[in-house]
Amino acid sequence: MVAEVREASVEFLHQPFVQPLVISSGAITEITEARATVRVRLGAREAVGVGSIYLSDLWAWPDPNLSHRERDGILRRLCTDLARQLPQCTGDPAHPLELGMRLHEAVLGLPIDGGAPTALARAMCASPFDAAIHDAAGRALGLCAMDFYEDPVQAPSVDGLFSKGNAGEAIARLLRQEPIRTFDAWLVVGDRDDFERDVAPWVRGRRYRAIKLKIHGRDPEADARRTVEVHDAVRAMAGGAHIRLTADSNGATPGPDAAVEYLERVRALDSAAYNALEYIEQPTGRDITAEAHDWRAVAALKPVLLDEGLTDTHALSLAEEQGWSGFALKTCKGHSFALVSAAWAAERGMSVALQDLTNPGLSAIHAALFAAFVPTINGVELNAAQFTPAANAEWLPRLAGLLAPEDGTHRLPVDIPAGLGGSL
Secondary structure, eight states: OOBEEEEEEEEEEEEEEEEEEEETTEEEEEEEEEEEEEEEEETTEEEEEEEEEEOOHHHHOOOTTSOHHHHHHHHHHHHHHHHHHHHHHHOSSBOHHHHHHHHHHHHHTOOOTTOOOOHHHHHHHHHHHHHHHHHHHHHHHTOBGGGTTSSOOOOTTTGGGSTTSOHHHHHHHHSOSSOOOEEEOEEEEOTTOOIIIIIHIIIIISOOOEEEEEOOSSOHHHHHHHHHHHHHHHHHHTTTOOOEEEEEOTTOOOOHHHHHHHHHHHHHHOHHHHHHEEEEEOOSOSOTTTTOOOOHHHHTTSOEEEOTTOOSTHHHHHHHHHTOOEEEEOGGGOHHHHHHHHHHHHHTTOEEEEOOSOOOHHHHHHHHHHHHHSOOSSOOOOOHHHHOGGGGGGGTTTTHHHHSOSSSEEEOOSSOOSBTSTTO
């Protein structure tokens, strides 16, 4: 399979949040959705594909010297530049995986006027184009993009990362032959959320049983008390049902000792809450070269997953050296990069989860398809129903089972679409 990028475009949509999403760098109350369209050629066939992502500047590029409006404007310009330069960024015709990895590397070094977005923000801006390339190639062939690995694949940008010298073979070994179609629905609970106002409608009304807990990271004792409080409250709302928990400080934890203290305090306070806690995400800062830690003591208690710090292939081996348990993948860093990272982790027995960027519509479908084929420890997070439900309106009610679940479970349609779901 050899594809050539012919042209691309991007449009921007403003999406307000119905409630703030509070992370360590501030509160997100509105966001820009970038929707990319890409036309590709495969031999005599041509097709157009689509992809989208939120330009979550406060998460990906929390520069206090720039306002949200300034960061958003720079990221929009980067997306516009990528649309114009996409054929050059992806280069000669190649497998979509290779095109996506070329794009990933190109955007990390692309000159940008007016600011210096982080590697994470750059990868985020490139991700809808990578998704659109795969969507277009799949539509041209009438094939799901997760089935691109049944035949030999050449991806020289990343083949050298794998024991047998072939990324495509490693991905093929990773992918499920029969995709799963149901996933637990995860609810984000912040430190200021009121149980009756913010949590009960989802737990009692929509039967959510999986909670992603935002913790401060700087106070292990307070975080432990909050973890137990949330677990017990949600379990009571759910009539004593089993509750799933994860904890995320968005990089605000001082170091591994504080993470160990947090976990040990949770265990001492409530063994049920501790047992429900499945993993913790990116406790410390994002630059794991400058801020290197040994995570083995934490990993001995609970899996600890690298999230924001995973922005390039060098971080894969560095994370293994530092004792991280695995990776919290996000399709917003690029479909190709996420596949490569998942396959690399699988070769080494490391865990992967699939996190969210409040993905709506196209990007939610993409993430769900990824989780349908790639084994993850959490299924997939899809938070748009909680924070930006109006962004899903275009796909409702026909995809209500996926985008607006009422029974605590996201459901993919029975028929898996060609591409990455842009046609659904």
